[in-house]
Amino acid sequence: MRLPSLAGDPAGIDEDEVVRMLRYAIDHGVNYLDLGYPCDMEWHERLARLLGRALKDGYRQKVKIAANLPSFLIDSPADFDRYLDDRLKWLQTGCIDFFLFGGLDRETWPRLQEIDVLSRAEAAMADGRIDKVGFGFHDYFQTLREILDAYDNWALCQLQYSYMDIDHHPGVGGIRYAASEGLAVVVTESLKGGRLTRKPPESVAVIWTDAPKNRPLADWGLRWVWNHPEVATVVSDMSTLEQVAANVALADAVEPDSLTVPEEVVIGRVRDAYRKLRPVPCTACRGCMPCPLGIDVPRIFELYNDAVMYDDVETARSLYRIERHDIDSCNECGACVAACGLKIPITDRLKEACKLLAGWK
Template structure:
């Protein structure tokens, strides 16, 4: 395992952090606690010392899970990061209420790295007026938190002013080879580093979209490389190639993912990719931009939908329609997965959308979700949807 130093305090942090937003889960969506605990502890045993969770992850179950997973001496081996649910704050007292509840959920007396969660410009203005600086100062003074930071999902023009608004220790931004100009982007990464902030990276694989479905046109570009790497390794090495990056979070839910990421994290030094390799990644980026219809990362912030639409799954299938080159299979799998033949059993079609707009303010990517769902309906549903759904239910009933 390679380690990088947190500029403000000198902590030597593993360059790979374990993200607890997409833990191993059972068919009903609940955390597979035995398996996820084993994965978390295995990663820690192999050098990971930064574990990230938050109040809403897994519908509130992630923090209590982590508190249990870090029993038996594992708490002392790691730095815990969790986040104040900023969108729920209505008054100054709420901040202490949530922090104290998180300490109890995590079964600890302090949070090593505490973030104000999912900031955009307007939300920062709100919590700033409610006294978040005073809250952070006092929580640091009394030892409930050690380091203060924020995670960011806003427009690039708001990032620098939030960095400058408080004496932060670190920040967390979305960054991957498709997001150099999205949200904080490369400019934000460099600005934060210039202020000696540690930088934690989320969504290095864009919610798995850079690895789950790799179009043939993209595979052909990767195959040109003299050194053969998986798409996940290319994406992670590209982020770790930036010396400004301190930790990269990966939401690992499969044992094979844990092992692959640990291997890469033992080799991925900054500035280690060649000029030719960086050009290859750029070509892959350009090819993805040609193919993708919606830039959803699957973060689930838009969920639950009050009308019952599975928005991330609808968008995943919509992208697959253009990435996989097999429209009949994708339309069948849309009917199967979104129609309930595979999964929880309930219908979650895009056509259930009632255009309420609640998802719009929640989306970190600022996607016009209702309009894109209209496109999903037009291209993936159609008059034979129920027939496809019935066939899928019959097929998967026999599996």
């Protein structure tokens, strides 16, 4: 369970209700709480203090807490200690069970290695401020392998995974590899930030109608992830006590390897139906990379495809903005077009993507 994502005005949240939700979850078996990735520091601090309050009265002893270090903000070993000590103070605890290097990928990992923050993590484990270290990851299988192979003491990795992510970022191969290396695999975004629970497009809706069981869409999505024996736990944002109650009841009822073949077939058909809606048939193979001007073609196509597939332009636009893509700098050199095995007319499709994501005319 991730600390509730409380949409709207942070000042307007009902903190007593959040404490009730957290304690209900713990009373019903939730034993892992993830503070989440710190996008807004002020808000993050408030959530951490709230979690600390909820874990008083003996609740701290019943759960493991995970906290994320924002890797892209770490410039020195001292930053590591400052971020850790702040969280210990806010959470009012002497030890964080799992301290994660958040957002590791091919760019952040070499930088963290250079700064040698792992030696700071080792020191924090030795003095008891951390019990174990892990990392959050969003990149391709090869990078995951490099990170796992570089350090023997990883305890946990957190990956985005849903029935739409079976073969990328880093897909089922990454989940299996991490588990085979002895890491606890924690899954996030199992419902793709809620996009898999919205009203589906017609071509998908008819498949759900024919499904062997009539279930809520969230139920299908979570069952599919929990069906993997390699997955240790799934964290999910919840905003109401009803959602917490529904999710803990479902978690109690589902076992790994319990989906039937007809159920797997239905989910496979749903995946195919969504994929048919993609405007660009990019497989994210990254054969066209690197672009000499640093344009991340596969990622831009992914945002474009997701916006259309899930009819959710708003999320795609904000990610495009946050990730600071810059298609304006493309000089149409054609290097990516020549490298694409699928012969996608990349420069033309990038212009289409930008019309949608950046509001180009």
